[in-house]
Amino acid sequence: MKQVKNKLANILSENLGVEVSIEDIERPQPEHGDFAYPVMKAASELGENPRKLAEEAAGELEASMIESIDVAGPGYLNFHLDREAFAEHVFKAFEHERFGLEERDGKVLVEFSAPNLAKPMHIGHVRNNCLGDSLQRILRFMDYDVTSENYIGDWGTKHGQVIYAYRKWGSREEFEEAPMEHMYELYVRLHDEADEEDKNKAREWSKKIEEGDDEAVRLWEMFREATIRHNEKEYERMGIEFDRVTGESVVADEAQEIIDEGLEKGIFKEDDDGSVYVDFEDEEFPNTVVKRDDGSTLYISRDVANIRKRMDEGFDTNMYVVASEQDLHFQQLFRITERFGYTDIKNEHISYGMLHLQSGSMSSSKGNIIRLSEILDKARDKAREVESRDVSNAEEVGLGAIKYANLSVSRNKDIEFDWDEVLNFEGDSGPYLQYTNVRAKSILEESSMEGSLVGGLEDKEYRLLKKLSEFPEKVEEAGEQREPAKIANYLSGLCEEFNTFYHECQVIGVDEETEKRRLKLVEAFVEVTDQGLELLGIEALDEM
Ligand code: ARG
Numbered sequence: 001m002k003q004v005k006n007k008l009a010n011i012l013s014e015n016l017g018v019e020v021s022i023e024d025i026e027r028p029q030p031e032h033g034d035f036a037y038p039v040m041k042a043a044s045e046l047g048e049n050p051r052k053l054a055e056e057a058a059g060e061l062e063a064s065m066i067e068s069i070d071v072a073g074p075g076y077l078n079f080h081l082d083r084e085a086f087a088e089h090v091f092k093a094f095e096h097e098r099f100g101l102e103e104r105d106g107k108v109l110v111e112f113s114a115p116n117l118a119k120p121m122h123i124g125h126v127r128n129n130c131l132g133d134s135l136q137r138i139l140r141f142m143d144y145d146v147t148s149e150n151y152i153g154d155w156g157t158k159h160g161q162v163i164y165a166y167r168k169w170g171s172r173e174e175f176e177e178a179p180m181e182h183m184y185e186l187y188v189r190l191h192d193e194a195d196e197e198d199k200n201k202a203r204e205w206s207k208k209i210e211e212g213d214d215e216a217v218r219l220w221e222m223f224r225e226a227t228i229r230h231n232e233k234e235y236e237r238m239g240i241e242f243d244r245v246t247g248e249s250v251v252a253d254e255a256q257e258i259i260d261e262g263l264e265k266g267i268f269k270e271d272d273d274g275s276v277y278v279d280f281e282d283e284e285f286p287n288t289v290v291k292r293d294d295g296s297t298l299y300i301s302r303d304v305a306n307i308r309k310r311m312d313e314g315f316d317t318n319m320y321v322v323a324s325e326q327d328l329h330f331q332q333l334f335r336i337t338e339r340f341g342y343t344d345i346k347n348e349h350i351s352y353g354m355l356h357l358q359s360g361s362m363s364s365s366k367g368n369i370i371r372l373s374e375i376l377d378k379a380r381d382k383a384r385e386v387e388s389r390d391v392s393n394a395e396e397v398g399l400g401a402i403k404y405a406n407l408s409v410s411r412n413k414d415i416e417f418d419w420d421e422v423l424n425f426e427g428d429s430g431p432y433l434q435y436t437n438v439r440a441k442s443i444l445e446e447s448s449m450e451g452s453l454v455g456g457l458e459d460k461e462y463r464l465l466k467k468l469s470e471f472p473e474k475v476e477e478a479g480e481q482r483e484p485a486k487i488a489n490y491l492s493g494l495c496e497e498f499n500t501f502y503h504e505c506q507v508i509g510v511d512e513e514t515e516k517r518r519l520k521l522v523e524a525f526v527e528v529t530d531q532g533l534e535l536l537g538i539e540a541l542d543e544m
Contacts, residue, residue, distance in 0.1 A: 002473045003100065004065065004089065008035055008079060011063055016053070018042040030463060033070070033078030034086070040075050050075025065089065083457045083465075090469045091453065094524060099472045099531070103143035104479075109310055110136045110146060112321035113235075113242075116153035118162045118183040118223050121234055121372040124323060127355045127415070129372075130406040132321040133240045133537045134484040135350065141535060142479045147315070151306070152247035154224050157296060160206030163219045164198070165190040179226035210252075210296065224249075234372060238399065239537055254305035255297040258340075259290060262304075267339045278336055288332050300333055307337045311345040319482070324351045324412070350482050353414040355406065375402065379423070383431070386423050393541055397431050398423075400538040404430030407536050408488035428492050430538055436495040437529040438544040439502075443522050447508050451520030455513040460504050464521050467497045471528045475535065484536060491532045498525050 005022040012020040020037070028036040039057065043050035054075040061069055067082040093100030112132020115121050121129075136148045165186035166175070175182045190198065208216035228245060235241070259276055262268035268276045268290055276291035290301040310318050320330060330349035337347065357370065379398030384391050405422045409415050425431045457465060470490065478486035507518040533540045 002476070003093070004081070004086070004469075005035065005473075007063060007065070008037065011061055012037055012057070012077075015057055015060055016042050016046070018045050027466075028076075028078060030459075030466070032072065032076075034081045034466065035079045037077045037079075038075060039077060043075060083462055084453065086469075087453055087457060087465055090465060091520070091524065093472065094527060098141065098143065099475070099528075101142060101472050101476060105144065106316045107145045107314055108139055108147070108317045108319065109149060109315045110139065110319045110321065111149045111151050112136075113231075113240075114151045114153060114322070115227070115231060117159055117227050117247075118180075118187060119227075120180050120184055120369075121231060122369040123355060123357070123372065123375060125372050126375055126402065127352060127406045128321055128323065129235070129238055129240055130403045130537065131350070131352055131411065131484065133238070134403075134407055134487075134535060135319070135321065135482060137535045137537060138475060138479045138484060138487070141475065147243045148241070150242045150245045152224070152228065152245065152249075154220075154227075155248035155252050155302065156299065157203060157206045159209060159220060159223075160204065160216075161190055161202040162186060162223055163205040163209070163216060164202040166219065166223075168198075175226075180230040183223060183226065206296075207294075234376075237373075237376060239539065248299070248302045251302045251305040251309060252297065254309065255301040258301055258305045258308070259297065262290070262336075262340070265340070267336065278332070280332065280335070283335065285328065285332050285335070290336075300329060300336075303329075303333050304336055304340070307333070307342055307345065307347060308340070311342050315345055317346045317348065319348045319350050321350045321352070324353055327351055348482070350411070352411040353409075355415045355417060357417045358419070378419075382419055382423050386425065386431075393544065396539045396541060397434060397544070400430030400434050400533075402430070403536055403538050404433065404488060407484045408492065410485045411483060427496070433491055433495055433529065433533060434538065434541055435544050436498055437526065437533065437540050438542070440498065440522050440526050440529070441542070443502075443507055444519065444526065447515065447519055449512070449516055449519060451518075451523045452516045453520055454516050457517070458505075460501055461518065461521055464497055464501045464525070467494050468521070468524050468528055471532065478535075487532055487535055491529060491536075494525070494528065494532075 002022065005025040008025050009020045009022050016039075020042070024037060024041075026036045026038070027034075039054040040050045043053045046053065051071065051074060054071040054077050058069040058071050058077060061077075065081050065085045066079055068080045070078050070080075072078055110132060112135070113121075113125060113129050115125055132148070136146055140146045162183055166183075169189060170182065170186055190202070194202070205216055209220050224247070259268065263270060263276065267278070269279050270276050271293075273293040275289055275293040277287050277289045280287050288300060289298060290304070291297055307318065322330070327349065330347075330351075334347050334349075376399065379402050380395045381398075383398040383401065384394040401422045405417060406415065408428070422429055423431060425435055471494075474486050474490040478484055501521070505518055507515060507522060509515070510518075530540045
């Protein structure tokens with residue numbers, strides 16, 4: 001509990017006369033105490049013997065919740081709390097809508113997903129969608145003013161290709177029947193069959209879009225609309241909502257302005273062929289082009305314009321959930337906007353590693369991508385196979401499995417996706433969390449009583465309580481570090497603790513006091529897991 005750690009840190013600071021922060025307060029093995037403070041650092045600052053200092057301090061420290069303090073090893077202060085006072089403190093915090101977390105303020109933009117026009121979302125979007133969505137949920141929970149944005153890749157030299165291919169091979173009928181299938185087929189066909197002439201003609205269509213040619217714009221809009229519609233269904237399936245959908249096209253004009261301004265201010269340089277670039281000679285990055293010799297802007301120029309736009313909209317923090325392949329892009333981008341003096345907005349690239357499927361575990365049906373929808377289908381079908389109990393929620397279980405697998409690994413690490421592990425009901429998986437949550441709810445249903453804190457807490461009960469009490473600070477850590485894995489892993493450990501508790505402590509049909517007290521813990525477990533799952537975007541089920 002942060003408040004308790006805080007309190008201990010304050011008491012220690014006052015009494016020792018050194019700065020003690022909450023990060024200095026540790027959680028020792030349960031047999032040693034509830035919290036601990038190593039006095040060694042303070043002792044060396046004060047030039048004293050740590051063991052002696054710890055012994056002196058132990059004699060002097062006093063606070064309402066502390067029952068006893070003992071000194072161990074070279075200079076550890078181990079605190080034992082008054083269990084009931086601590087429990088009351090925890091349950092009181094849990095009554096609060098944010099489980100006692102202090103509210104944050106700040107206007108935050110979370111950009112994620114950002115798929116491209118006329119292409120279905122693929123495996124690369126799976127982790128992105130899971131991460132971005134969980135992040136927006138966590139930050140909202142902390143009370144930040146969050147806007148989530150889907151920034152579609154809908155501008156640039158490639159988009160003439162679909163138009164060209166559509167006019168050459170496409171049909172209105174097929175498009176209307178299954179727009180994404182058709183667009184993607186055309187894309188793959190162009191990719192496989194195009195010769196130089198085709199490529200040149202496709203490029204002309206891109207130019208026509210930029211110039212506002214009627215037919216080009218009409219088709220571009222039709223494809224854009226169809227892409228967004230198609231993706232909406234996949235987001236709905238994943239339980240993901242955006243506050244707004246924008247795209248590179250929205251800032252295309254501004255990107256041209258930025259080029260002029262950058263040249264004027266000497267931030268950009270013009271090359272002999274008329275293209276414009278940024279010189280990073282004094283920095284560790286390669287130079288980057290912001291305008292081509294044919295006058296068209298690039299991906300990065302639109303991003304510069306977009307940062308200006310978001311700054312003008314009043315965002316304090318601007319987050320990009322984008323894979324680590326684009327690390328360099330964002331480093332260059334942020335360096336450029338610094339040179340423009342856009343310092344009122346704090347930009348963050350929320351980078352993450354690859355999701356690999358085990359080789360041979362899935363083959364793509366068309367083109368050479370594995371589609372997002374294929375992965376969701378497979379998870380659902382697998383969940384149906386594994387689940388002997390209830391197959392009606394295979395979709396939710398499959399989805400829970402995917403989300404947990406993507407969120408429980410820290411962002412910077414790659415993920416090796418193993419279908420059996422991902423759907424293992426016995427531990428460290430989405431279904432395990434969902435199942436333990438359902439099991440706890442069914443205990444509550446079985447009893448006619450309500451939980452309340454009566455009688456003293458036994459060791460096994462107290463262990464569960466202590467684990468429960470860590471929830472708010474895990475949420476805070478996850479939010480601050482943009483790392484949903486903190487919550488995912490915490491929940492997994494909590495479920496394990498709960499299962500141990502339930503195995504060892506009979507809840508229903510014991511004496512009334514014990515039943516009520518244990519029910520109180522089960523209730524708190526349900527609250528924490530309901531909320532925790534919600535922050536991961538995983539559905540808490542009623543039955544399983
Ligand atoms: N559409 C891009 C892609 O698929 C990702 C866009 C990321 N966001 C950004 N503001 N650059 O690679």
